[in-house]
Amino acid sequence: MIDRATVERIKEAANIVDVVSEFVTLRKSGANYKGLCPFHNEKTPSFYVSPARGTCHCFGCGKGGSPITFIMEHEQMTYPEALRWLANKYHIEIHERELTNQEREEQSQRESMFIVNEWAASYFEDLLHHPADGNDIGMQYFRSRGFRDDIILKFRLGYDLPNRLVLAPTALQKGYKEEFLVKTGICYKNEHGELIDRYAGRVTFPWIGVNGKVVGFTARVLDSRTKGVNQKYVNSPDSDLFHKDHELYGIYQAKKAIAREDRVYMVEGQADVIALHQCGIENVVANSGTALSLHQIHMLHRFSSNITLIYDGDAAGIHAALRGTDMLLSEGMNLNVLLLPGGQDPDEFARSHTATDFRQYIEEHQVDFIQFKTNLMLKNERDPKKRAEAINSIVQSISVVPNQILRDTYIHDCAQR
Incomplete structure (x- = not known):
């Protein structure tokens, strides 16, 4: 925990013009400065910085505040993370309470x-x-995927x-310890005590946490070797750094865009995330085939309350779209679903469409989750028992929605159905 005296020193040192200028091109305008707002797209500058007040404010979207709140919003950091960012910028040593020997060791x-x-x-x-080998084999695989x-x-x-x-x-020759090669899961020991490379012969996808640090890896066997291979993908094992149900692939690369767009698109795999980025x-982000956890939902909620699940329209995609959704609803997320046509996954669809076309398709075809579930479960269902089971499942989803007005609206709409 950062002590109060250090927090005050950071606040005193942080110059609003200096901090905002790291991210925005500012021009003098009387006693103030102005520039294009970094929080929404605009052509005419409406973002003003006041050195006298030590604050910034956008007259278009209303965002702004002190140097600390600006860094929190722009870099999608927590309050302590923003303090550390500013302390590093102004070369301020951070004083914290004394750690115990165990905490220091951990x-x-x-x-x-x-x-x-x-x-x-x-x-x-x-x-x-x-x-x-890398260029001829690894790069060839990525080229074949169109990356x-x-x-x-x-x-x-x-x-x-x-x-x-x-x-x-x-690694050992460069001074890295055997203990940490094993603890991170990069290597494991065989029955002879040899250190074995877990990802050998595969292409690697690093998982980068929201703070920009590498927490783990997914490694994929190359297409030419998938026949007869038991594990197409190998993930880092659970460790002090990596818990797959705590992480979201692509969150570090996506966090600013999620906050700017006030919406996150959720897909299943790493290739889907990369293809959409390439599309613009x-x-x-991707949850990589696991049901969403509270940790992942809370991480997303820091950046936006609006989420659209994008899956291919086959049976597996529909099943994936139904997993973990009640938890999203119970956490107050506004949930939409988009199923892509012709059984295409997001990777395939993105490679054949521009960002504008893809966004337009999303806007025209995404469906509110309760409506999606109602349409799916009651479509052509005539058996009274099965209809009752479907209605019970729909009501269960509605019951977890925390907003009473929205919940009542869903009940009214579904009752009409």
Whole structure:
């Protein structure tokens, strides 16, 4: 916990013009400064910064505030994270309460694991872009998926050599400890005590947490080797850093766009996220095939209350669209569903449409979740028992909606149906 004296020093040092200028081009306007608002799209500057008051304000969207609130909003940070950002900018040493020996040890272990994950991500990136194997095999796979170079760099995609005994000696030689190679799950030990590379011969997708640190990896076997391979995807095992049901793939790359658009699109897989970014839609994340957890929902709620689930229109996509939705509704999220035509997944659909076309399709075809569920479960259902079961399921979903007016509206609409 940052002590009060340090917080006051940060507040005194933070210059609003200096801070906003890191992100917005400002021009002098009398005693103030003005520029294009970073929180919404505009052509005429309506974002004003007042050095005298130490505040900023947009007369278009109403956002603004102190240097701390500006950083919180723009960088999608919590209050402590914004304080640390400003402290780093102004070279202010942060004083916190004394940690216990156990807390200090746990903090040190976590930091060491983050450092090892960062090294591994860079190692896989380097292999992808430089040696012959990386370019000929790993890059060829990404090219076959239609991924551009800028997108490959944006998501820090990589490649791991097929030899399972190369990574560990390379890491140890550079001074990284065996303990943390195992704790992060990058390596595991076989019955002979050898360190084995978990991701060998696969392309790698780093999971980057909301704070920008690498928390884990997904590694995919290459298309030519999928026949007879039991695991197409290998994920980092559960660890102090990585809990798959706590993370959302693409959240770091998407958080600013989610806040700006005030909507998040949820898809199933990493390739879907990357394809939508390449198409020009950046406010998208993936839950990677798991039911949404409270941790993930709370993370999204920091940036927006509006979520659209985008899945392919086959049976599996419809099933995925129904999972975990009551939890979203109970947390006050405004939930829509979009099923894509012809059994296409978001990756396929994005590659054949521009961002404008995709957004237009979403606007025209997304459906409120309760309406979607009602249409789906009561469509052509004549059996009284099955209709009763369907109605019971619909009422259960409506019952968790916290907003009483919205809940009453759903009940009225469904009663008419």
